[in-house]
Amino acid sequence: MCSHSCFYRSLVYLHVLIAIFESxxxxxxxxxISITHQELFFKTKHPEDGDLQAVGTINIIIIFVLFLAGAIRTIILLVFVFLVLLMPSVCFCMLCIPHCRNPYCKLxxxxxxxxxxxxxxxxxCYRARPKLRFQMQFILIIFISCIRIAMIIFCFTIQHNIATKSLAxxxxxxxxxxxxxxxLDFYHYRVWWHYKPILSKTTEHVEIPTAPLSKKHQRFIPYHLLxxxxxxxxxxKACSNNRCQNRDLEHIFIFHFKGYNPQPRYFDLDERTRYIGFHQTDPESAIQIAHSDFRISVKHECSMLGHGVYFARSREGTDRKANRQGAFICAEINMGRxxxxxxxxRNLYRGKKDWWTTHDSAYFCHPDAAFDEFCIKDPSQILKWIMVIEKNDSKVELYGLDQEFDDTKCSCI
Known part of the structure; x- marks a missing residue:
């Protein structure tokens, strides 16, 4: 796993190397082609037209502009590499005098x-939206590709000129x-959006699942995106707790605080088919759930509403109810009857499942609405979920994801 994290941290240097090799x-x-091997790609049929000047001034300008636009990334990187890396090599004080060398190395x-x-x-905007960052990078690459394709087509439309065709x-x-x-950009994106945690501490009796992830599992979210x-x-900015109508599970975790209730109390809703619930457990159990499904709780002392799978209305609401902590799950649930x-x-159904014959879920209305909880009888009622592992996840720091947007010196750079 160290090789993966080292590769991720080295992406910037790989981009520079690619730009240098391309240039x-x-x-x-x-x-x-210009000096020694003009016929490297094509045979010269019209030697008198072999010079680029024969294509006309307007065509030369078009080719030049297209070339600059298509190679803008490479040109910028080459200028930076020349100014920052090569120029100090001729300046003795940059390399030998500490008070000159240290700022240069820091840069x-x-x-x-x-x-x-x-x-x-x-x-x-990218801090909480890594997909948007990838999309903008992808659009930039598509734009550069289109410019280069246009240049290739334009060069081939100029007949009887080997120089322009060779340039194409x-x-x-x-x-x-x-x-x-x-x-490399796709790998960068995938590490963020297809994130999988690395548990830094696992107990001996817990086995890492080899089964594929459950179809209900949408994704893991790095804890620093909460x-x-x-x-x-x-x-x-975080969303308003009162006005936001977005029920997307990722949005709820990323843009709302711990005490946020995505929906009103169940019986205050006009449409009562599906509901958003929060569950907290330990990281090891969360990994097991991600690869399988929830399990029904049957312990008498902690099953106030009887047997079933328990959820709260917010992340904060799970703190006083969960027996295990360290991982949060936000799920969309079909409540049924x-x-x-x-x-x-509250004690009529403790340790029982009598209500299973007539209902699919049991919803407890606490005197304080923030502490409402509900229980479902069948894990199949859980339609999908996302997870955040806050404790024992070492991947965020190992890959440097928590510091990737730090140290801003100039606007968005």
Missing amino acids: ATTIGLFVL LRSRSTNRFLSFNCNCP VIVAISFFFLIITSL GDNRTTHFGD VLRVNAHE
Whole structure:
């Protein structure tokens, strides 16, 4: 697993290497064709038209503009590498005098520099929306690809000119590096959005499941994305607890605080088919649930509403009810026929399942609505869920996800 985390932390350097190799290949082939091997890709049929000047000034300008637009990422990185990495090599004081060398080394290690080199914007909107960041990167790559394709087509439309056709082939070769860049961006995205926790401490009797994830399991969310960590920056604000009508499970965890109740009390709803519930357990049990399903609680002392699977109305509501802690589950549940249990009836069903014959769920109306809880008789009523493991998950720090947006020096960089 260390190799995976090291690879993730090295993405910025891989982007720089790809840009350098792409530039070296492009420049090398261009010089090779221009000076020594003009017939490297094509046979010259019209030597008198072999010079680029023969295509006309307007066509030269179009080709030049398209080339700059299609290679904008590479050009920016090359300029930065030349100014920051190569220039100090001729300046003796940068390398030998500590008070000159230390700021230079600090600049190279800065996260702002890393984000600039990998074109990874630090917009607050991306902090809680890694998919949006990937989509913007993907759009940029599509744009660059379209520019390069347009240049290739334009170069091939110019007849009887071997220079422009060779340039089109060189640009086509550069697509290899563009594909590698796309794969690195996809890997970057996948680590965030298809996140899987790494338990730093596991007990000996717990076995890591080998079965595939349950179809009900939507995803794990890194714990540092929870709504409690939302900032006041534009794009990263938490939603209003009163007005938000978004029932998406990911949105509930990411953009709302611990005490947020996504829906009113069950019997205050006009439509009472589905309901949002929260469950808390230990990280090991959460992993087991993710690969299988919930299990019915049958312990007499902790089953106030009888046998079943228990949920609260908020994450905070699970703290006083859960016997195990460290992992939160937010689920969408088909309540079916619901038995209303009032405060004076709280002990009538303890340790029993008498209501199973007439109802699918039992909902306890606490004198304080924040402490309402409900119980379902069958795990099949749980339609889908997402999970957050707060304790014993070492992957966030191992991959540096919790610091990926830190150290902003200039706007979104």
